[in-house]
Amino acid sequence: MGGVPQGSRDGGNPLRQLSLDQLRRRTSHKWREYPDDVLPLFVAEMDVPLAEPVARAITAAVALGDTGYVVGEAFPRALAEFARTRWGWDELAVDRTVLMPDVMHGVVEAVRLVTGPGDAVVVNCPVYPPFYTFVAHAGRRILEAPLGADLRLDLDRLRDVFRQARAGGRAAAYLLCSPHNPTGTLHTADELAAVAELAGRYGVRVVADEIHAPVVARDARFVPYLSVPGTEDGLSLMSASKGWNLAALRGALALAGPAAAADLARVPFEVSESTSHLGVIAQTAAYRDGGPWLDALLSGLDDNRRLLAELLAEHLPAIRYRPGQATYLAWLDCRALGLGDDPAAVFLDRGRVALNPGPTFGTGGAGHVRLNLATAPEIVTEAVRRMAAAVT
Incomplete structure (x- = not known):
């Protein structure tokens, strides 16, 4: 395949250390869903080797039978x-923390703590599709508050x-995606304080999914929801999963503001007990010793955001793209291409590029796609080339 890395070993950028042949030997969802x-x-897996501190920690645990x-x-x-x-x-x-098997299980538990069956959970669409399915499975109903x-x-x-x-x-919760997936929007301290004020005024409990918190542009800073005024009864879910590509080494933490400590104490014992010991070892190593690796990744992602903007401007100027300050995801507005509600289907069928379909992200998703930038720049370049060929 022309233009795709076949053996790069750039020691400074984790996104350039694996060849396409190596990646295709993986058996995870990203590399087994399609031919x-x-x-x-599409799916939020990164094309990176495991950070060395994490690899050492889990290898030592396995060697010890831990x-x-x-x-x-x-x-x-x-953390x-x-x-x-x-x-x-x-x-x-x-x-005021409790172990969770992963962030979405933690979201469900938090929603169950502060609402009852049939109560509303507010989300800002377009938003991460599992918010809809997990909330419905918990017996709550979604109310959408679209982004501007x-x-x-x-x-x-x-x-x-x-x-x-x-x-x-009725009781109600607000499931805040921070940073926002799929747009990559990084909420400001003022915005989060305004959210807290509104939630307090109307008696809505905030549950913040902050799984992408470590993945921010190098010139930006993430603001934890519980760090702003008025969040005393808030709940948050955090994990190293996205920052260090640890989906298979599951683990997360639920965090509570001072007034929510009693809620967190009601998390069933079996939930925390279901958290993976190896996952916790990996998560701990990532937060404790994985900073230099993360910094190299963030620099690579900054480069990929700029690259994608340049490529789209040159080859697909009808696509609107606002580079986000966080996550490794790009939200592309393809409506001007006239490809209907699901452009991802066209790019897959005609271009052999798999992207996330916009309609699955709720209201505001039609005509959009989500593209995963956590890969080699040569793969980003090849993907845009194929997408452009698919619409010519």
Whole structure:
């Protein structure tokens, strides 16, 4: 395949260290969903080797037979130190954290803690598709508060939907995606404080999915929801899963503000007990020792965002792309191409590039696709070439 890396070994950029042949030997979802003639840029897996500190930690555990049940506070303590050094947040209370098997299981547990069956959960669409399926599985109903035209939180619309959610005095939750998936929007401290004020005014409990928190542009800083004023009754879910590509080494933490500690204490024992010990070892190593590897990744992602913008401007100028400050995902507005509600189907069929279909992200997703930038720049280049050929 022309233009695709066949053996790059750029030691500074994790995105350039694996060849396409090596990647195709993987057995994960990204590399087994489609035939080999398809470039997979859909599911949120990164084309990187495992960070060396993580590899050492889990290899040592396996060699020792350290594969029992999880225990201890090493994971939350490592996250607390990471939060202090990376985000300037030194108020992460280890005693207000609970282990979770992964972030989405944690989201479901948090929603169950603060709402009852049939209550509303507000989301900002277009948004991560499992929000819809997991919330429905939990027996709650989704209310959409669409993002604004600038792909940022629309606080006026959020206020109106909060009112609707609380109609009749029912409990309600707001599932905040921070940073936002799929747009890559990084919420500001002022925006989060405004969210907290609205939630407090209308009695809506906030559950923040902050799984992409480590993945921000090098000139930006993530703001934890629980670090802003008015979030005392908030809940948050964090994990190293996205920052260090650890989906197979599951683990997450639920964090509570001071007024939500009693809620977190009601998490069933079997939920925390189901967290993987090896996953916790990997997560701890990532937060504690994976900073240099993460920095190299973030620089590579910054380069890929710029590259994608340049390639689209040259080859597919009808596609609108606003590079986000966070995540490794690109949200592409393809409506001007006239490909219908699901351009991803056209790019797959005609171009052999697999992208996420926009309609699965809820209202506002039609005519869009999500592209995973966490790959070699040569693969990004080849993908855009194929996409352009698919519409000519």
